[in-house]
Amino acid sequence: MTDAEPGWRGARHDPEKRRLPRPPFSFDVAVVGGGTAGLTAALAAGHEGARVALVEREGRLGGDCTYYGCVPSKALIDVAQAAADAGELVRAGVLVAEPRLDFAAVRERQRRIVAEVAADERVDRFSARGIEVIHGDARFVDAHRILVGEREIRARRFVIATGTAPATPAVPGLDAVPYLTSRTIFDLEALPGRMLVVGAGAIGIELAQAFSRFGSHVTVVEQLEKLLSQHDPEVGALVERSLRREGVELRLGHRIRRASRRGNEVALDLDGETVLGDVLLVATGRTATTAALGLDAIGVETERGFVRVDERCRTSVANVFAAGDVTGGSILTHVAAHEGAVAGRNAAGKRAKRDLRVVPSVVFVDPEVASVGLCEREARERHGAGAVRAVAFPMTRVDRARIAGRSEGFVKLVTAKRRLLGWAGGGRLVGAQIVGRGAGELIHECALAMRVDAFAGRLAQTIHAYPTMSVGVQQAASRLFPLGRSLVEGDDDGDRRRL
Ligand SMILES: Cc1cc2nc3c(=O)[nH]c(=O)nc-3n(C[C@H](O)[C@H](O)[C@H](O)COP(=O)(O)OP(=O)(O)OC[C@H]3O[C@@H](n4cnc5c(N)ncnc54)[C@H](O)[C@@H]3O)c2cc1C
Numbered sequence: 050m051t052d053a054e055p056g057w058r059g060a061r062h063d064p065e066k067r068r069l070p071r072p073p074f075s076f077d078v079a080v081v082g083g084g085t086a087g088l089t090a091a092l093a094a095g096h097e098g099a100r101v102a103l104v105e106r107e108g109r110l111g112g113d114c115t116y117y118g119c120v121p122s123k124a125l126i127d128v129a130q131a132a133a134d135a136g137e138l139v140r141a142g143v144l145v146a147e148p149r150l151d152f153a154a155v156r157e158r159q160r161r162i163v164a165e166v167a168a169d170e171r172v173d174r175f176s177a178r179g180i181e182v183i184h185g186d187a188r189f190v191d192a193h194r195i196l197v198g199e200r201e202i203r204a205r206r207f208v209i210a211t212g213t214a215p216a217t218p219a220v221p222g223l224d225a226v227p228y229l230t231s232r233t234i235f236d237l238e239a240l241p242g243r244m245l246v247v248g249a250g251a252i253g254i255e256l257a258q259a260f261s262r263f264g265s266h267v268t269v270v271e272q273l274e275k276l277l278s279q280h281d282p283e284v285g286a287l288v289e290r291s292l293r294r295e296g297v298e299l300r301l302g303h304r305i306r307r308a309s310r311r312g313n314e315v316a317l318d319l320d321g322e323t324v325l326g327d328v329l330l331v332a333t334g335r336t337a338t339t340a341a342l343g344l345d346a347i348g349v350e351t352e353r354g355f356v357r358v359d360e361r362c363r364t365s366v367a368n369v370f371a372a373g374d375v376t377g378g379s380i381l382t383h384v385a386a387h388e389g390a391v392a393g394r395n396a397a398g399k400r401a402k403r404d405l406r407v408v409p410s411v412v413f414v415d416p417e418v419a420s421v422g423l424c425e426r427e428a429r430e431r432h433g434a435g436a437v438r439a440v441a442f443p444m445t446r447v448d449r450a451r452i453a454g455r456s457e458g459f460v461k462l463v464t465a466k467r468r469l470l471g472w473a474g475g476g477r478l479v480g481a482q483i484v485g486r487g488a489g490e491l492i493h494e495c496a497l498a499m500r501v502d503a504f505a506g507r508l509a510q511t512i513h514a515y516p517t518m519s520v521g522v523q524q525a526a527s528r529l530f531p532l533g534r535s536l537v538e539g540d541d542d543g544d545r546r547r548l
């Protein structure tokens with residue numbers, strides 16, 4: 050049998066084809082991994098009429114996002130933010146009593162939220178769509194067979210969606226001390242008095258701030274000199290100031306010489322200083338987990354364990370596709386979902402292409418950091434300094450931010466000159482970075498503008514409801530595309546020095 054032979058392809062639309070002899074596969078598509086990418090791939094392939102198997106090694110579907118990532122972390126972060134807001138109202142004399150946080154109740158609430166989200170990913174919801182969910186650890190035997198325990202599954206095509214695991218840094222002594230990762234931190238039953246965090250990436254700073262707001266004394270150790278270095282420097286600088294102001298201890302640009310245990314404490318020896326904690330969270334990125342999948346045996350190319358794919362999510366083996374974190378791209382749920390849909394459709398014989406030109410991302414620290422497209426530095430590198438303009442509009446001049454008493458942050462828009470039209474309409478929006486309350490919601494207006502290749506001026510021309518935070522996006526755009534003397538326009542006193 051070859052991929053080109055008729056059988057199931059297009060069967061959904063052509064009843065005649067259903068009567069053709071099927072190849073000797075029990076499934077048209079077998080998806081390995083039941084996280085975001087795998088679930089989406091299975092649904093997409095099923096939607097195209099393929100007979101689908103979905104193999105997941107944990108006894109439940111949902112993967113990192115539902116159980117160890119986005120959902121439990123944001124459930125904590127939202128409570129931490131509410132607690133911080135209440136604290137501010139106490140300081141302003143509006144609330145008269147300092148609220149007391151019950152960590153056990155926070156955890157209970159978190160569990161409830163995770164269960165609620167997980168209900169959308171119940172096995173029976175997939176079975177009802179004709180997808181057979183198989184529990185167990187999958188391993189390739191050859192390019193058309195996997196073994197799940199004792200069971201052999203034959204499929205015409207496969208989608209690998211096995212995700213990643215927390216990376217362990219090469220810190221001397223680390224293997225001899227107890228430490229938490231994103232896999233285990235959400236099981237903490239008691240609030241630690243002092244928490245050490247290694248790594249100031251998204252996980253590190255989001256959770257450092259949340260635990261600090263719950264009442265832990267948090268120290269973050271990061272090897273790089275700056276926070277959020279993939280953004281323009283003012284973004285990391287602002288977040289750094291906010292974290293320090295709240296009492297999070299930051300040790301930036303530090304190498305950890307040794308980790309050790311001192312009684313019930315964990316100690317990290319840095320250059321010239323030792324920091325101590327009751328618990329240690331290691332959040333130093335992700336690592337591939339494909340070693341036991343048998344990919345070498347079937348010739349699927351990997352790079353540092355991550356599966357290499359093209360824009361159709363095809364691997365180096367014709368009938369094997371891959372999607373999500375396992376491909377080593379952006380570790381984001383929405384990217385995993387997009388890739389899963391592409392891989393699932395292609396595995397079902399359709400032609401779908403990955404389009405990652407406009408991918409917003411949000412770091413759920415407070416003030417929130419949201420970005421899409423190119424930062425100013427990247428835009429200048431790509432388009433040339435003379436073809437790029439960037440404007441930043443401070444939240445101090447956005448009325449809704451003032452009303453909320455949350456006027457830290459800014460909206461920064463990056464535009465590039467068009468080839469024929471030059472700076473007409475304010476130029477083409479090529480990126481945005483928003484720091485501030487609700488930035489994660491605001492960024493999508495910019496994402497849409499980029500997706501439809503809009504002139505930046507369209508953001509200024511669109512009437513925005515007053516008083517919303519979104520007016521800040523309009524005000525920033527009006528600096529690129531002045532509308533005449535309007536109150537919406539940002540005048541010059543809110544320049545970058547005030548960010
Ligand atoms: C703390 C934390 C916070 C995060 N917050 C955000 C956020 O706010 N926003 C965002 O966009 N992203 C966030 N992420 C990233 C997001 O969780 C991931 O990008 C997303 O879950 C990736 O989905 P996936 O399907 O590729 O992988 P996974 O969700 O890891 O799924 C892979 C699945 O494959 C299974 N599996 C592995 N090997 C086998 C095998 N051999 N056989 C059978 N099954 C197997 C695993 O059990 C797992 O269920 C966060 C991550 C973490 C850790």
Ligand SMILES: NC(=O)c1ccc[n+]([C@@H]2O[C@H](COP(=O)([O-])OP(=O)(O)OC[C@H]3O[C@@H](n4cnc5c(N)ncnc54)[C@H](O)[C@@H]3O)[C@@H](O)[C@H]2O)c1
Pocket residue numbers: 218219220247248249250251252253255270271272273303304305332333334335379380381410411412413
């Ligand atoms: N809001 C979100 O979208 C969100 C939230 C959490 C996680 N995620 C994703 O999950 C992935 C993993 O997150 P993460 O924070 O673990 O990884 P990360 O790659 O974002 O950050 C890891 C940090 O650890 C530092 N580091 C590495 N080794 C170190 C060492 N030995 N000592 C000190 N510092 C060290 C790195 O310099 C880096 O800053 C990321 O790719 C992220 O995109 C996304």
